[in-house]
Amino acid sequence: MTTTIAKPAALKRAAALLPLLALTACAGSQRFTGQVMNPPSYSQPVMPSAPPVSSAPITSEPLPPPGGYPAASAPPPGGGALPPPQDPFFNPNAAPPAQGQPLPPTGQPEAPGLRGSSNQVAGLGAAPAAPRAAPAPGRDSMVGGWTAREATGGSCRVQLSSTPTLDLYRASSSGCANRDLQKITAWDYRDGEVYLYQQGGTVAARLRSGGGGSLDGAVTKSGAALSLNR
Secondary structure, three states: OHHHHHHHHHHHHHHHHHHHHHHHHHHHHHHHHHHHHOOOOOOOOOOOOOOOOOOOOOOOOOOOOOOOOOOOOOOOOOOOOOOOOOOOOOOOOOOOOOOOOOOOOOOOOOOOOOEOOOOOEOOOOOOOOOOOOOOOOOHHHHOEEEEEEEOOOOEEEEEEEEEEEOOEEEEEEEOOOOHHHHOEEEEEEEOOEEEEEEOOOOEEEEEEEOOOOEEEEEEOOOOOEEEEEO
16 A cells, blocks of 8 residues: 555656656756857957058159260250269260261161172062963864874875764774775774774774874874874
């Protein structure tokens, strides 16, 4: 019975202490919060202002003439007073410059040029024009009528046309004694050589430019000399 009665009494005392503990906890938290939220303030110290800086007046003086000022005994041209003796460019023993005397050169010396006996600069003249190179012979320069000279001494006419025929160009001959030249029907120009063809594509003659508007070569089958001239 004693144990049973003591437990309710202890519970009553604990229940009575709970409000006091809660109030104590709230008061402590308020003191902590106040300390964190309201930190102590510090005032910034006032710095003394700097004294004003006084600047000296700026004066300008003209530059001295080349060679320094003249002697103190000779007044400067146009009147006026001489510069003060404390001027570093003032030379009391310097002689005044002569009238019309040129000033000493201040730049670099002039480079000597090509001059003749009359003190005139010699001209080099225009450069000679380079000679024009003769145009290289081509297929178009071979088109037209030619006079063929055969090995027998006879001559005939060979006509090279610009009209294409298959992969070649049309050609014809008239009055030729050589039978191979009589059968010419086409021609072509390749690698600086003129080829004369017969019917069926057989090469009748080969000629190369010999200069002066002539073609020199030979008949393919017989090897007889052949030349074409305008």
